Amino acid sequence: MSRGRDPGRRSSHSSDLPGGGDQLKVVFVLLVGLSGGLVALQSDAPLLVIGAAILGGIVAGGALLWYVIWITTD
DSSP: OSSSSTSSSSSSOTTTSOHHHHHHHHHHHHHHHHHHHHHHHHOOHHHHHHHHHHHHHHHHHHHHHHHHHHHHHO
8 A cells, every 4th residue: 555645636725715814815805894883783874774884894804904014015
């Protein structure tokens, strides 16, 4: 019996899967977006305003993420 890797098996580090850094970026943007929606929800805002707050928070989170990446890379 050989202990070699089966040639038909895919590597666990496939380029098809997003990396941990990419997942963290998505979670960061969603966290900022959902926090805006939760603030609107706590203030008894209508559903349309809650949706707009989530969308605005996602846009703001994306802009904040872009800025943080911009200032931390050379």
